[in-house]
Amino acid sequence: MTSARQGAVEVITFGCRLNTYESEVMKAEAAKAGLNNAILVNTCAVTSEAVRQARQAIRRARRENPEACIIVTGCAAQTEAQNFADMPEVDAVLGNEEKLKAEHYRRLPDFGVSAEEKVAVNDIMSVTETAPQMVAHIDGHVRGFLQVQNGCDHRCTFCIIPYGRGNSRSVPMGAVVEQARKLVENGYHEVVLTGVDATSYGADLPGTPTLGLLAKTLLKQVPEILRLRLSSIDSIEADSHLFDLIADEPRFMPHLHLSLQHGDDMILKRMKRRHSRADAIAFAEQVRRLRPGFAFGADMIAGFPTETEEMAANSARLAEEIGIAHLHVFPYSPRPGTPAARMPQLDRTLVKARAAELRAVADRLQAMHLASHAGTLQKLLVERNEMAHTEDFTLVAAPGMTPGSLIEVSIGGHNGRHLTIASAAASAAD
Secondary structure, three states: OEEEEEOOEEEEEOOOHHHHHHHHHHHHHHHHOOOOOEEEEEEOOOOHHHHHHHHHHHHHHHHHOOOOEEEEEEHHHHHOHHHHHOOOOOOEEEOOOHHHOHHHHHOOHHHOOOHHHOEEOOOHHHOOOOOOOOOOOOOOOOEEEEEOEEOOOOOOOOOOHHHHHOOOEEOOHHHHHHHHHHHHHOOOOEEEEEOOOHHHOOOOOOOOOOHHHHHHHHHHHOOOOOEEEEOOEOHHHOOHHHHHHHHHOOOEOOEEEEEEEOOOHHHHHHHOOOOOHHHHHHHHHHHHHHOOOOEEEEEEEEOOOOOOHHHHHHHHHHHHHHOOOEEEEEEOOOOOOOHHHHOOOOOHHHHHHHHHHHHHHHHHHHHHHHHOOOOOEEEEEEOOOOEEEOOOOOEEEOOOOOOOOEEEEEEEEEOOOOEEEEEEEEEEEO
8 A cells, every 4th residue: 555645635545556557647637626635545456355455544544634535446446336435434436437537526525516426436348448647757656657558358257357447458559658758758767567457458459569569669769768667467468579578678677477376277267367387387488598587476366266285286386386586475355246256165264374375485485586696786776765676676675775766786695585785886877
């Protein structure tokens, strides 16, 4: 969760990088509407825990700001609008499409709208385009997030997000280039391309450009971009342009976060994923042939319905075979309205135990990854919290260094969670 204040409008953001990006749009549109003394809560619906945290934050916001107008939006608001509207702390609920337009903030109760109009949430499946949103600054971040796509055409059995975001739709390439140029003009050395299903980019655009082609075009048209990253990708959709970048473009960072979800073929089928265990391994091997030392992050779900001990062990084995450096483990959380919620569920104690076992594997793999950096030279982008990230997205303690700067350092060691610096060279970019 992040919280940012702009004048009389505060935004509390949960969830993904796309939500972080959209929070900047929300602040600008709310200001355009003349909204005052308001708190916008941009929710996430990916897990039941994310929804619980949002509700908790809403109650806390009301206690601390009894006179403020509290507006709830985001994916959880889109999928559970009435549940949030029923909270006495909430003044209005906006959908994912409505939150990006000033006209909807003008219609809020603060402007004389009756209580019966508390909810403004449309049918997200009716939205067929994603308008480019021009954002010059991402508050509190040294990376420039750039939305290239929204929504998802796939229907994984555990996932509620398509019902919060709608079907896949892409931002035209020219608009993406324009937005990237604006970000680097405002001092961002690193740009991160974000979307709900980013690797489906372009299927709905004339000529069906791909995410890899978009990234190539960005680096050619905006040579001032020093570092380009992709957010979470579905490796089965990777295209030849993406492999070209991995092999030949040093400004394309040597790290990808994979949407793996599991390591057992039967569970992957029950999840309605489109890749197999072998596909994931083959992708990682191909990438590392093109660029040795390439690092991977991944999401995995523990305790999915019908998962056996052997199936759970296959997830751990897959993480080890690929060598996942940054593994995010989620205990399975049933989301009402999804097919997996109707499958035979595992006991919650067992789900938590399986997640703990997989996290232990994640910790061991992370320690191995950190140890491999000892004694190496690394180029860092310094964050605002005295931390930094290497090109392969490894976390480094960077006390006293200027946020937003690029600097080359010698790595001394690690503490099991992040790298430590032995010495720093001159800054590569200010």
